[in-house]
Amino acid sequence: xxxxxxxxxxxxxxxxxGELSSRELxxxxxxxxxxxxxxIHAFLHVDAEAALAQAGEADRMRRVGATHASxxxxxxxxxxxxxxxxxxxCTCGSKILEGYRPPFTATAVQKLKDAGMVxxxxxxxxxxxxxxxxxxxxxxxxxxxxxxxxxxxxxxGGSAAAVAARMSPLxxxxxxxxxxxxxxxxxGVTGLKPTYGRVSRYGLVAYGSSLDSVxxxxxxxxxxxxxxxxxxxxxxxxATSQDVPLPALDWRLNGERPLGGVRIGVPKEYFxxxxxxxxxxxxxxxxxxxxxxxxxxxxxxxxxxxxxxxxYYLIAPAEASANLARFDGIRYGPRVSGQTMWDVFxxxxxxxxxxxxxxxxxxxxxxxxxGYYDAFYGxxxxxxxxxxxxxxxVFEQVDAIACPVAPTTAFKIGAHGDDPLAMYLEDVFSLPxxxxxxxxxxxxxxxxxxxxxxxxxxxxxxxxxxxxxRMAHAYQQATDWHLxxxxxxxx
Amino acid sequence: MSLSLKEVxxxxxxxxxxxxxxxKERYRVQLSAILEHVARLQELDTASIPPTTSIFGxxxxxxxxxPRPGLTPEALLANAPEQEKSQFKIPPVFE
Numbered sequence: 223x224x225x226x227x228x229x230x231x232x233x234x235x236x237x238x239x240g241e242l243s244s245r246e247l248x249x250x251x252x253x254x255x256x257x258x259x260x261x262i263h264a265f266l267h268v269d270a271e272a273a274l275a276q277a278g279e280a281d282r283m284r285r286v287g288a289t290h291a292s293x294x295x296x297x298x299x300x301x302x303x304x305x306x307x308x309x310x311x312c313t314c315g316s317k318i319l320e321g322y323r324p325p326f327t328a329t330a331v332q333k334l335k336d337a338g339m340v341x342x343x344x345x346x347x348x349x350x351x352x353x354x355x356x357x358x359x360x361x362x363x364x365x366x367x368x369x370x371x372x373x374x375x376x377x378x379g380g381s382a383a384a385v386a387a388r389m390s391p392l393x394x395x396x397x398x399x400x401x402x403x404x405x406x407x408x409x410g411v412t413g414l415k416p417t418y419g420r421v422s423r424y425g426l427v428a429y430g431s432s433l434d435s436v437x438x439x440x441x442x443x444x445x446x447x448x449x450x451x452x453x454x455x456x457x458x459x460x461a462t463s464q465d466v467p468l469p470a471l472d473w474r475l476n477g478e479r480p481l482g483g484v485r486i487g488v489p490k491e492y493f494x495x496x497x498x499x500x501x502x503x504x505x506x507x508x509x510x511x512x513x514x515x516x517x518x519x520x521x522x523x524x525x526x527x528x529x530x531x532x533x534y535y536l537i538a539p540a541e542a543s544a545n546l547a548r549f550d551g552i553r554y555g556p557r558v559s560g561q562t563m564w565d566v567f568x569x570x571x572x573x574x575x576x577x578x579x580x581x582x583x584x585x586x587x588x589x590x591x592x593g594y595y596d597a598f599y600g601x602x603x604x605x606x607x608x609x610x611x612x613x614x615x616v617f618e619q620v621d622a623i624a625c626p627v628a629p630t631t632a633f634k635i636g637a638h639g640d641d642p643l644a645m646y647l648e649d650v651f652s653l654p655x656x657x658x659x660x661x662x663x664x665x666x667x668x669x670x671x672x673x674x675x676x677x678x679x680x681x682x683x684x685x686x687x688x689x690x691x692r693m694a695h696a697y698q699q700a701t702d703w704h705l706x707x708x709x710x711x712x713x
Numbered sequence: 714m715s716l717s718l719k720e721v722x723x724x725x726x727x728x729x730x731x732x733x734x735x736x737k738e739r740y741r742v743q744l745s746a747i748l749e750h751v752a753r754l755q756e757l758d759t760a761s762i763p764p765t766t767s768i769f770g771x772x773x774x775x776x777x778x779x780p781r782p783g784l785t786p787e788a789l790l791a792n793a794p795e796q797e798k799s800q801f802k803i804p805p806v807f808e
Contacts, residue, residue: 325788418768432767461773532751543728550729553801557794563806564729572731580730584721585744587728601754603764608757610765643746659768684768
């Protein structure tokens with residue numbers, strides 16, 4: 223068994239016993255990246271020298287008996303290229319940040335560095351996290367490890383693919399409308415979108431500030447939970463970060479009905495015509511599995527689900543139009559020269575932003591413009607309240623909501639061609655969690671006839687990540703979808 | 714709801730985007746289709762519903778007005794496309 227096949231608990235045990243060094247573990251992952259990433263293209267930047275130095279430092283700390291060593295000491299990590307890491311480039315998948323090297327590190331990343339994690343590099347993303355396939359990256363698409371002709375999902379496609387291909391055991395992503403959960407589902411890995419405000423957004427390049435969250439990828443709920451716990455917490459550098467203590471995560475399961483007493487809601491609005499039949503069947507089978515583990519299944523209704531897409535595609539672009547105004551060729555990134563400052567702005571932005579980013583900036587600008595603000599942005603904010611209330615009401619009756627992550631499995635690269643609206647429809651089940659600010663956890667529950675992974679998501683009340691992680695952990699102890707390994711080279 | 718070319722040009726001006734004629738037409742068609750879809754929000758009566766501007770609301774947290782270390786001018790200028798005498802160098806604002 224290769225070192226890259228070790229589960230996190232296995233690696234941690236060997237490291238603690240001194241039977242494995244972080245340098246060896248890191249080297250194994252760097253070698254796997256070198257062997258596979260030419261075809262997969264999960265990474266935009268890999269710094270082998272820096273990673274091995276960090277690994278060496280982790281080994282040294284372990285040798286001198288650091289008594290409060292984090293369980294993540296010496297474990298490799300891949301970071302989505304929308305999170306800043308000092309000393310590494312940060313492109314956000316865009317040409318407008320080509321060559322940019324941030325002078326600061328994102329709080330979430332810093333906390334993990336302080337815990338002794340080894341940063342392997344930065345992973346590919348749709349430009350400014352806008353997209354559902356990683357096809358909007360200005361630096362080339364990432365290929366799904368389960369079938370290279372298919373997308374890994376997006377926008378955190380690079381991180382999901384890196385974990386699925388075992389190039390990194392853990393990875394960070396960001397989720398604004400599903401960008402952790404959907405690629406997790408497409409790549410057969412586990413991905414957590416925490417409650418809004420649970421993980422600091424300082425150093426996460428802003429796309430939709432009221433929707434963005436930093437998320438975690440791993441090969442199991444347990445591994446994702448450990449990563450999440452190490453980076454969650456209040457941060458004075460993020461004015462929206464919440465000061466709510468994280469409960470200790472308890473992975474012990476009691477007997478044959480570990481989910482006894484857990485109430486799971488199945489929302490009818492998420493099981494509609496148009497879902498790929500195999501996706502619906504796999505999700506329903508997983509729900510039945512959870513019932514056999516003791517959970518009570520209740521039908522519920524999230525009545526405003528159908529409005530999530532129009533609400534999101536007004537609020538997110540509106541916020542993005544403001545957040546991306548800073549990219550102007552003046553202080554960072556490339557500058558397209560012009561006679562006047564106006565020319566620098568319009569030429570740099572016109573040339574360097576890709577199509578999707580340009581579309582969303584324009585949509586958002588329109589939605590916020592004089593005469594249209596109330597009808598578009600204002601109305602969307604009010605309907606957002608209705609969507610948020612739907613969740614609050616349902617969580618008075620159940621502890622979690624179970625549903626598909628996406629209507630389909632990973633589609634082929636190029637499938638949505640030049641049809642942005644068709645791409646937006648991929649997000650219908652993932653957007654609501656961002657609008658309501660609730661946590662969502664995606665994990666594998668099967669494969670379709672073409673061998674592509676199918677994921678399910680559990681959504682919970684605000685600050686309810688621990689419960690979701692436990693439910694998924696119980697499911698993963700009784701099933702083995704999450705243990706399946708992609709055979710490289712399938713087309 | 715269909716956008717006109719003039720409206721597309723107005724939006725591009727507001728957003729400081731220089732677009733080719735092809736791009737203007739392509740975006741005009743695509744944005745019109747998207748706006749058509751989002752128009753369904755008008756179906757809902759939201760007269761008595763407050764807007765959600767932020768998930769947990771609340772006032773912005775304040776801190777004591779004490780200076781603390783920040784990034785240096787050198788660090789901040791390191792990514793500048795053009796600089797001179799520790800300042801960002803830009804073309805004229807006015808003609």
